Amino acid sequence: MRLHKHQIIIGLCAIFFFSCNIKSPTFQEKAETVVYVGDKIIDIKSNLFFSFGHFYIIDSFLVINEAAPKNPEAIHFLDINNFKHILSTGTIGRGPGEITRIGTNIIDHMNSTIWVNDYANHVRWKFPLDSILNNKNFRPSKTIELNPDFFLNEGAFIDDSTIIGNAVIPLSPSEAEMRTAILDFNNNNITKYGYENLNLTGRNTYGYFALSLNEGVYVTCYINEDLMILCDLNGKLISQIKGSDINKSNSRKNYFMGVDFYKKYIIASYLGAERFVQNSNKAKNYMAPSRFLIFNTEGEYLKTLETANEFSNFIIDEQNQRIIIYFDDREHLLGYIDLSEILS
Numbered sequence: 375m376r377l378h379k380h381q382i383i384i385g386l387c388a389i390f391f392f393s394c395n396i397k398s399p400t401f402q403e404k405a406e407t408v409v410y411v412g413d414k415i416i417d418i419k420s421n422l423f424f425s426f427g428h429f430y431i432i433d434s435f436l437v438i439n440e441a442a443p444k445n446p447e448a449i450h451f452l453d454i455n456n457f458k459h460i461l462s463t464g465t466i467g468r469g470p471g472e473i474t475r476i477g478t479n480i481i482d483h484m485n486s487t488i489w490v491n492d493y494a495n496h497v498r499w500k501f502p503l504d505s506i507l508n509n510k511n512f513r514p515s516k517t518i519e520l521n522p523d524f525f526l527n528e529g530a531f532i533d534d535s536t537i538i539g540n541a542v543i544p545l546s547p548s549e550a551e552m553r554t555a556i557l558d559f560n561n562n563n564i565t566k567y568g569y570e571n572l573n574l575t576g577r578n579t580y581g582y583f584a585l586s587l588n589e590g591v592y593v594t595c596y597i598n599e600d601l602m603i604l605c606d607l608n609g610k611l612i613s614q615i616k617g618s619d620i621n622k623s624n625s626r627k628n629y630f631m632g633v634d635f636y637k638k639y640i641i642a643s644y645l646g647a648e649r650f651v652q653n654s655n656k657a658k659n660y661m662a663p664s665r666f667l668i669f670n671t672e673g674e675y676l677k678t679l680e681t682a683n684e685f686s687n688f689i690i691d692e693q694n695q696r697i698i699i700y701f702d703d704r705e706h707l708l709g710y711i712d713l714s715e716i717l718s
Contacts, residue, residue, distance in 0.1 A: 400616045401667070401675030408665075411711055412682040418698075418708035422459040424450055426700060429689035430479050433486060433503060435460065436689075436698065439476055448476045449490065449501070454691060457708065463506050464490060464499075471513030473499060478528050480537060489518070491527070496520045518562055526557050526564060530585040530592075532607060535559045538567060538592055540583035545576065552579045554594060554609070568609020574599060582642075586635040589671045595630035595642050602630065602642065604673045613673030617646070626650070631663050634690040639676070639717055640669040641697065643688060662686055662702050668717065679716065 425444050430437040436452040449464035465472045477491030486503040497517035505512050522544070529539015541555035541564060556567035578598050585592040591612065595602040600617030617629065632643040645663040653659055662684040668676045687700040695714040701707050 398614045399673055402618050403678050408678045408680050411679045414711050415709045417706040418457045419706055420457055420708055426686045428478050429687055430481050432481050480529055484534055496522050524564055528583050549576055568605050569611035582633045584633045584635055591671055593633055593640055595633045597628050600629045615673045636690045638671055642667045
């Protein structure tokens with residue numbers, strides 16, 4: 375059975391946001407704003423078989439964390455230019471230097487280091503890039519403790535020691551909240567940060583986070599709410615972007631399923647439909663998004679890119695002006711779309 379991003383977040387929760395005068399634009403897709411890009415998908419023929427996972431870019435590598443590893447090592451490095459498999463690391467297990475339950479990564483670009491969340495051991499493992507490349511049998515020894523009551527799930531460095539991101543606060547064995555937080559990497563102190571929509575509680579806070587240093591903003595978009603929140607790096611609210619379902623309660627629907635920045639654009643994967651549908655055999659099929667919503671960094675909706683193929687994950691490769699996608703229903707699971715002409 376396929377494992378998807380919202381399921382990973384919910385699984386993660388099982389083990390461990392003032393009113394002001396700001397912009398509150400609404401967005402609604404129209405036929406004239408939808409651009410078909412399915413014919414622009416370039417298949418990536420990788421020599422590595424792997425299941426769905428989280429995507430990262432560091433230096434000249436595409437890094438993939440397998441969420442449900444099918445390989446002895448769960449972290450895979452592909453050359454970002456030709457997608458050739460270079461190496462794999464992050465041994466799964468319970469021994470010294472082994473990852474028991476792999477989660478998300480935090481990338482320290484300044485020091486070429488990957489910090490890998492291990493949700494079973496409640497630690498963040500240090501993987502220096504040079505150590506990985508120079509030792510095919512590398513196993514990490516340095517860790518930073520994860521507070522099981524409040525820990526950063528994803529985020530980005532804004533300087534050499536400060537991370538802003540999305541944190542998990544467990545409420546019970548089966549539910550949690552996700553809140554924006556700031557982490558001081560020097561002392562591992564984490565606190566809530568910036569604007570929060572306090573009307574959102576419990577599972578309605580589950581979402582995805584992205585940050586752009588160049589644009590000086592970060593964005594949180596929600597899985598179970600038709601809503602995106604845009605703030606500056608001081609945590610001040612810039613805009614709450616609301617979809618047509620914002621005041622409708624439908625626990626079966628999913629909305630935003632991922633977000634990233636490309637130049638002056640926000641790119642978000644969007645479902646906007648019930649997450650499960652029943653087929654003729656009365657079995658439930660999981661629905662994944664097939665389209666991206668494009669916004670500017672003021673929160674204004676610009677257009678929709680429709681791939682006509684369901685996908686589980688994506689990442690922006692800004693240097694090569696493309697979006698790399700993990701598809702669910704194509705022969706080749708990996709593919710990319712050139713953004714240079716679509717979003718100039």
